[in-house]
């Protein structure tokens with residue numbers, strides 16, 4: 005979120021030039037106007053529909069990738085066969101026979117069968133393993149066709165399958181996406197070791213006054229538990245100094261999230277930046293547009309940028325994956341979501357609801373409504389639920405578009421304040437609530453705006469970051485079963501892997517709140533044996549009373565043997 009963007013001048017369809025944010029006039033000299041660009045509510049159907057989808061389990065594949073005992077579905081095609089009454093992407097009428105019917109699915113590439121199998125109706129992520137030996141590695145993504153039959157009915161879906169050659173010498177690293185979970189898979193930042201799930205947690209980080217001034221900062225951030233640094237571009241630091249900053253990050257074991265806001269529509273600039281950075285072994289992913297929906301950037305700008313970036317990074321430049329995924333952030337609640345999100349693999353949301361008046365703009369002196377005003381949080385209610393609601397809306401839209409398997413959502417917790425709309429900083433505990441809400445509602449990365457921040461936020465963010473290695477074996481596991489539940493405004497995510505369940509909870513109330521284990525569907529034994537706490541941001545277990553005690557805006561995580 006950059007202040008100058010609020011001042012961007014944007015032309016609206018045929019009207020005189022007017023200043024808008026999320027398509028809404030926000031100055032008192034203009035009147036309210038319908039912004040448009042709303043995500044269409046899918047029409048309903050009175051009879052069931054099958055919305056068949058298929059995707060590769062891990063993207064991209066590389067030569068040598070194979071299935072093993074520990075990961076038998078790594079090389080497979082994931083079939084999603086949701087039955088729905090909404091006319092979402094690729095939904096087709098289905099007559100459902102009685103019993104527990106299964107679809108007979110065949111996946112073909114270039115007319116040749118890649119894999120087949122029986123897939124239960126209404127299942128998700130059903131893996132059909134295959135062998136890469138039936139394909140050759142190449143730049144161009146393969147088009148695959150997935151055909152399902154059931155009692156004489158036939159359904160079709162198409163998908164993309166990227167199987168790239170081993171990275172050439174000019175490419176420093178590869179970041180895959182595990183589409184079974186949405187998580188990133190990368191090698192350690194020095195390039196030595198195996199691919200493993202990475203949970204990116206860190207900050208958009210200022211360069212001129214901070215990173216460039218002190219090359220020991222990355223080592224400190226790494227010690228504090230952060231895994232990624234997202235340098236904010238646009239300053240005056242010269243390239244040689246920037247490179248030393250990236251080197252210091254690499255030495256500290258931190259991944260680089262490379263931001264091209266401000267230049268992402270300039271193909272010459274993007275080309276030289278990508279070619280300069282792509283040989284780094286700590287490059288984790290690209291980042292293009294910063295709130296393009298706020299400024300109403302051209303609707304095809306993010307797709308064009310992504311195609312250019314990936315074409316320089318090993319891909320075909322028409323939608324196939326390159327050696328690193330592409331990300332961006334959206335600020336609006338509902339403004340041309342699909343157009344901007346089409347141009348990324350990871351869409352972030354930055355719902356900033358702490359310290360601002362979300363119904364009356366303290367900056368512009370206008371009300372904020374669905375067709376007017378800018379209050380620093382689009383269509384918000386000024387409560388923590390704005391974050392979880394936004395996460396859920398993004399997830400729902402990805403599902404409706406048939407993108408839920410192929411794109412992931414990350415969260416941008418508010419780590420700033422005392423400016424413009426936001427009259428105060430979040431407290432450290434509030435910062436953790438913001439972050440946990442994102443994670444419990446599907447975020448696979450937490451990158452806050454912005455560092456430097458308050459000592460309180462930094463300390464709490466570090467507490468969360470240092471706890472992540474205990475939690476990611478659950479959150480990023482393809483074997484996890486997941487459920488989310490909110491009780492008395494305490495938001496929980498529960499991930500079960502084998503005989504253990506991770507419980508991650510955040511209290512949205514500004515008052516102490518107790519939640520019993522039975523409310524969470526967990527066994528109440530009156531003892532803490534078999535339970536270990538892995539995050540404490542103001543929440544503890546009272547084992548004798550079989551409940552979790554959350555202080556005001558407290559958060560905690562525990563691993564239960566179940």
Ligand SMILES: *[C@@H]1O[C@H](CO)[C@@H](O)[C@H](O)[C@H]1NC(C)=O
Pocket residue numbers: 087126
């Ligand atoms: C399909 O699965 C969803 C989610 O699990 C469930 O709510 C729905 O009832 C199921 N529909 C059918 C037809 O089985």
Ligand SMILES: *[C@@H]1O[C@H](CO)[C@@H](O)[C@H](O)[C@H]1NC(C)=O
Pocket residue numbers: 144145146147322
């Ligand atoms: C895959 O399909 C797309 C769109 O239909 C087409 O543009 C592209 O050339 C195809 N790719 C291959 C490798 O056939």
Ligand SMILES: *[C@@H]1O[C@H](CO)[C@@H](O)[C@H](O)[C@H]1NC(C)=O
Pocket residue numbers: 361362363364386
């Ligand atoms: C927001 O500002 C309006 C107008 O000044 C005021 O009536 C309202 O109470 C404020 N809301 C909050 C939550 O401060």
Ligand SMILES: *[C@@H]1O[C@H](CO)[C@@H](O)[C@H](O)[C@H]1NC(C)=O
Pocket residue numbers: 422
């Ligand atoms: C808030 O911002 C003002 C103006 O920039 C500054 O003078 C003040 O020190 C800041 N306060 C805090 C707590 O950061």
Ligand SMILES: *[C@@H]1O[C@H](CO)[C@@H](O)[C@H](O)[C@H]1NC(C)=O
Pocket residue numbers: 514556
């Ligand atoms: C939360 O409660 C504390 C103590 O009563 C109070 O100082 C603070 O302003 C409250 N925060 C919010 C966001 O209402």
Ligand SMILES: *[C@@H]1O[C@H](CO)[C@@H](O)[C@H](O)[C@H]1NC(C)=O
Pocket residue numbers: 516517518546549553
């Ligand atoms: C929560 O439980 C603790 C004991 O574990 C008790 O001291 C506290 O009063 C309870 N809080 C509420 C709000 O019921």
